[in-house]
Structures are given as structure tokens and as C-alpha cells.
Amino acid sequence: MSAATETATAAASGASATERFKTDKLVGVENTPKERVDLLAREVLDAVYATIRKHEVTYDEFNALKAWLISVGQDGEWPLFLDVWVEHVVEEVANADREGSKGTIEGPYYVPGAPELGAEATMPMREDEQGTPLLFQGQVTNVAGNPVPNAKVELWHADEAGFYSQFAPGIPEWNLRGTIIADDEGRYRINTMQPAPYQIPTDGSCGKLISAAGWHAWRPAHLHLKVSAPEHQLITTQLYFPGDPHNDDDIASAVKPELLLDIQPAESGNGNQTTYDFVLDPA
Ligand code: MBD
Ligand code: FE
Numbered sequence: 001m002s003a004a005t006e007t008a009t010a011a012a013s014g015a016s017a018t019e020r021f022k023t024d025k026l027v028g029v030e031n032t033p034k035e036r037v038d039l040l041a042r043e044v045l046d047a048v049y050a051t052i053r054k055h056e057v058t059y060d061e062f063n064a065l066k067a068w069l070i071s072v073g074q075d076g077e078w079p080l081f082l083d084v085w086v087e088h089v090v091e092e093v094a095n096a097d098r099e100g101s102k103g104t105i106e107g108p109y110y111v112p113g114a115p116e117l118g119a120e121a122t123m124p125m126r127e128d129e130q131g132t133p134l135l136f137q138g139q140v141t142n143v144a145g146n147p148v149p150n151a152k153v154e155l156w157h158a159d160e161a162g163f164y165s166q167f168a169p170g171i172p173e174w175n176l177r178g179t180i181i182a183d184d185e186g187r188y189r190i191n192t193m194q195p196a197p198y199q200i201p202t203d204g205s206c207g208k209l210i211s212a213a214g215w216h217a218w219r220p221a222h223l224h225l226k227v228s229a230p231e232h233q234l235i236t237t238q239l240y241f242p243g244d245p246h247n248d249d250d251i252a253s254a255v256k257p258e259l260l261l262d263i264q265p266a267e268s269g270n271g272n273q274t275t276y277d278f279v280l281d282p283a
Contacts, residue, residue, distance in 0.1 A: 006169040007257075010204025013167045014076030017108040017149055018020055020166075021079045024112060047253040068205060068272060076257060086252040094138055094140035099143050099226075102258040103237045106262040109164040110224065113179035123155065124174045131160035133194040133271030140227060140278045141187035147186040148280055154226040158195040158271035194272065196217040197221045210251075220244035225278075248282050 028279040029037060051057070072081055087105040088089045093169040095103045115124055140151035158164050165175035176195075198219045201207055210217050221241050228234040236253060239261050240247055247255050 008163060009167040010201030010207060011075045013201055014080060014204055016167045017079040018076035042215060061145035072205040077205050080206050083107045084252045091153050100281040100282050101235055102256050103235050104254045104256060104259060105252060106236045109167050111166055114179045115174050117178045117180045120181035120189045121180055121186060123176055123178045125176055125193055129193045134192050134194045135266055136192060137189040138275050138277045139181055142280055149184040150231045151182045151186050151227060151229040152179060153182060153188050155223060160196045162196045162198045179227045195221045197244060217251060217252050218246040219248035227278045229280060230282050235283055
């Protein structure tokens with residue numbers, strides 16, 4: 001099968017996400033204080049015991065759980081599972097004290113080191129990239145309202161078919177991934193292609209849980225961003241499109257009202273445009 005006709009599979013995208021995690025974020029449990037491991041493991045297990053007693057969980061259900069947990073690992077879908085169903089609360093706790101722009105979850109598909117682009121730029125994309133052109137512009141300031149010169153705006157998102165480069169076959173390596181360096185007033189103007197609503201892979205273990213529970217697999221269309229500058233706290237966030245049917249029932253629970261874009265027809269006549277400003281907290 002050629003790369004272009006190869007189909008995306010949960011196991012392949014899971015394997016890529018697992019490798020990515022091991023490369024960028026691996027923190028050994030041996031580096032977590034014993035008191036915290038003891039406390040957290042005990043309380044999570046207590047919650048499991050309480051659930052088993054309350055609902056009189058059977059051996060068949062226990063074995064179905066075991067089989068499913070084994071398959072999550074085999075499919076490489078632990079990053080996907082944890083980012084979809086757990087990360088939103090970790091993010092809420094981590095960023096509770098911020099005054100600046102709202103963050104939300106990173107998800108499993110960030111790759112550091114995307115090509116550097118100027119303050120006015122077009123995202124890396126295929127010549128025949130499908131979708132609605134989107135001009136995304138704005139300014140980075142600090143909490144006092146002053147511009148943050150040369151802030152770094154990392155943007156990554158899915159294509160119109162809902163696939164991310166490096167996690168689905170047949171897409172150029174850095175497609176729809178860029179590192180924009182804002183100008184000396186913190187401003188940026190980026191041309192990209194609007195992403196589509198996104199369904200998490202349904203043919204793997206996470207998909208199995210979703211169908212077994214009668215849930216749906218959708219995330220609303222979204223842009224992922226990391227905005228950073230020296231002496232400021234990095235913000236990881238996502239932005240959403242008004243009217244998306246899944247803004248109210250995102251499977252990853254990552255939508256916040258502050259993260260909805262104001263989408264307008266582009267002044268150029270070609271597609272849409274939107275302005276979104278970021279406010280960074282001091283480090
Ligand atoms: C995504 O694109 C995503 O953003 C999250 C959080 C989980 C799965 C896929
Ligand atoms: Fe995403």
C-alpha cells in the first residue's frame with residue numbers, strides 16, 4: 001500500500017502518540033515522592049473498591065475490564081485515553097491561579113520543533129490542502145496590557161479530514177504545524193486551513209469503550225496552541241468555532257466559553273478570519 005492510500009488506524013496513531021510521550025514527557029514514578037504515590041494510589045484504589053461494592057461488580061465485568069486494560073496498552077492508546085478522559089481536570093488544577101488567557105488540555109498530538117515562521121505567515125500545508133482558508137490574527141500581551149515582543153505562538157491542528165500530521169499516514173511531516181514568532185508588538189497574522197470536527201479513533205480500545213458505553217467519539221473542530229515568552233508562563237490552549245455541534249458535548253471536556261472564536265468572512269473574500277489575543281501571566 002502506498003502512503004497515500006494507507007488508512008489511518010487507532011493502533012498506528014496510538015503507537016505514534018506513545019512514542020511521542022516517551023520522547024518528550026516521560027517522568028518515572030521513582031521520581032514521584034513516596035508519600036504522594038502512597039496517598040494517591042490508595043485513594044484511587046479506595047474509589048475503585050467503593051464502586052465495586054456499590055454496584056456489585058461481577059467476575060465477568062472484572063475480566064472484561066482486565067481484557068480492555070490490556071488492549072489499551074497493546075494499541076498504544078494510554079496517551080489518548082488519559083488526555084481525553086483525565087487531562088481536563090489536571091489542567092483545571094494546574095492553571096487555577098492564572099489571571100491571563102484560559103488554557104485547556106494539550107492532547108496527544110503536539111510535536112515540539114515545528115518549522116519557525118515569521119509574524120505574517122502561512123502554515124506549512126499541501127498545495128491542494130482542502131478546506132476553508134482561515135486568517136488567524138492577534139496580539140500577545142502581559143497581564144498589565146503591555147505587548148510581549150517576539151512571543152512564540154506554536155499552532156497545530158487537524159486537516160479537513162480530521163487527521164494530524166505525524167499521527168496518520170500520507171501527510172507531510174509538518175503539515176499544519178508551525179512555530180510563529182510574533183513581531184516586536186507581539187502581533188501575528190497566520191494563514192491556515194480551518195480544521196474539521198474530529199472523531200477520536202473508533203477502531204481501537206478507546207473506541208471500544210465508547211461504543212460499549214453508548215457514548216460518541218467527537219471533539220469539536222479546534223486549533224491547538226502553545227504561547228510562550230521568556231519570563232512568562234507558557235500557556236497551552238485550544239480555540240473553537242461557534243456553532244460546532246460538539247462544543248457542548250466534547251468527549252474530552254476541554255471547551256470553555258472563553259475559548260470560542262469570533263469567526264468572520266475574510267476581508268480578502270477568501271474564507272474566514274478571526275482575531276484572538278493572548279494574555280500571558282508572569283513566570
Ligand atoms: C485530539 O485531537 C485532541 O485534541 C485530544 C485532546 C484528544 C484526542 C484527539
Ligand atoms: Fe486535537
